[in-house]
Amino acid sequence: MSPLPRPRRSSAAAAVMVAATGALVLAGCAGPGASGSSADEPQIVATTTQVGDFTRELVGDEVAVTQLLSPGQSAHGFDPSAAQLLALSDADALVVNGAGLESWLDDAIAASGFDGVLVDASTGIELFGTDDHDHGDHADEAEDSGDGHEHEHEGESEAAHDDHAHGEGNPHIWTDPELAEHMVENIAHGLAEVPGVDTAAVEANETAYLEQLHALDDWIGENVDRVPVADRLLVTNHDAFTYFVDAYDITFVGSIIPSFDDNAEPSAAEIDELVAKIRDTGVQAVFSEASISPKAAETIGAESGAKVYSGPDALYGDSLGAVGTDGETYVGSQVHNARLILESWGVEPSPLPAVLAG
Template sequence: MRKATPLPAALMAGAVGLGTLSGCSSTAPASSEGELRVVATTTQVGDFVREIVGEVDGVSVYQLLQPGVSPHAFDPSAADLVALTEADIVIENGVDFEPWLDDALASAASDPVVVDSSDGVALLAYSEEEGHEHSDDEHSDDEHSDDEHSDDEHDHDHDHDHDHGEHDPHIWQSAADAEIMVDNIAAALIEADPDNANTYSANADTYLGTLEELDAWIIASVDQVPAEDRLLVTSHDALGYYVDRYDLEYVGAVIPSLDDSAEASALEIDELVALIQETGAPAVFAESSVNPAAAETIAAEAGVTVFSGDDALYADSFGVAGTPGATYVGSMVHNTELIVGSWGVEPAPVPDAVADAANVDAD
């Protein structure tokens, strides 16, 4: 397993014996003596946790956010609060993606170890005026910036500035950053449950290998298109890390905000339509957890294709079981195939390991 960020010794308090393994659930897990109880906040974090836990006995995994639910409008249920009350470890996305978590923990009178999976990710600073720039803060990480998949085309000269608004929390949209998240989660589980450390480490290594192949596949697929033609318009500003990692040109968003519950003004809509026509962006992408009506209207006014319904992107949330975006790898394959396809080219052949993880047919 790749080198992970050291975690507090308090995680050792979560070490336990045997119990049962559960996947994401909308009901609180039954307490069981000797069970390690892990709560994951988002669909992305939940998927990473389950990949690392695998078939280990004695671990329950409870996921707060369910597929298709926007995290920006999330309100924990009574069952969620029970799960938090019983949790040994809570694993969050971080970067203020779960602003409700502190209040939920207080309401649950809970004091679990909270693991920030974003630790080590080079964050993007966000502002409506200037868009995305890397922030050189405590999350910056030499290992990430020297990632083995980077090359001259994909190494960016970023401006480092602390004065460009809040950080973009959608860190998983870069497969390279997802690897850092997985490292952090694996380290937390290993320290909490050292008896199963070898299994966690092996599962993490296997999954990290798949993520590395996924990252390389996205780069190869995108690189078929000239940089100036890699134009993207989405429902809201959720793909900043994807745009940054894979060298896309972000034209704009239907909702010019990190929050998918915000609304665009009539002026902003008119400006986006004009930008689409000016740049030649070929499509507008709706998102699976956002009402597509505004995206469809803007696409119609601009005279371009709209991708919605089954062809919407998975941004803030994964899809339900049986959909292409039910897992992290599946969501990234789905999104990339649609985005690259909108530029008029076929994506590169999907590697076998990536296809298996995404439950799609390899080319």
């Protein structure tokens, strides 16, 4: 796991003083579903849409969660506003994805003077790099988790960890629901250290939510297992689904943006190479992502003959969706993604388990 970098001073510190004159705009920073805060309740800030959703599931409606990133907004190039820095300066806890995703975080902490409890949701999770292994070959390396499909991140051997440790780690750990369970456990453990948090309520909410995530993992795995391994092919906008494809023994043919940073741009040669791979492997679908322009995906679809999933049929990758969309919550986003991917393979998913259908 990549540790969070040590805060360093930057010119952004002046933004906190500017923010002090505009504190009234903080109401707009609260994440979806947040309740109004009072002076007696803990002030909790979360960075991304995913950890914001996890945190709200744990604290319930009694505690407001200020979420820095908005639905559809990527963390890769995020720049917090003055008002958000002020919210961070007043926070009792800051919940982060970690794993190097929030590259702007050290500056934001230094600028705001945040000195509360820092909760890193990625603690203990081993990271993949961009070229650690061929996703199509990992099935033989994975250990059977006993739930009908394979996960190899938890409890990896020291040798496997060393193999995965080189280079920059891929931070999109939430795309594997089993790793999302570990993130939720980390957040719950961290929130227990925050004065004023109802730890009994957090523990009860954690138990209920982990049951949902486990059911989600099983449901996806059982449906993916209906597809022959050779037919489990995936092309996405960028390399955000490494942990998802690894969890369910899917072959990741390639991404339009050859990076896990969605701000990167593919070259003409890289586009030509991906089109050739799509034709050679027989990939039937190219998936755009809800937070990324579909133009490049549409170009590659036109050149390769593959169907392009975009608009309401785009995948939720770097960000959850707006209120009222399938991707409003983490569970909803994962169900949405799995259904579309299964559809592209010609599979009608089974009904959702009762714990998810409510």
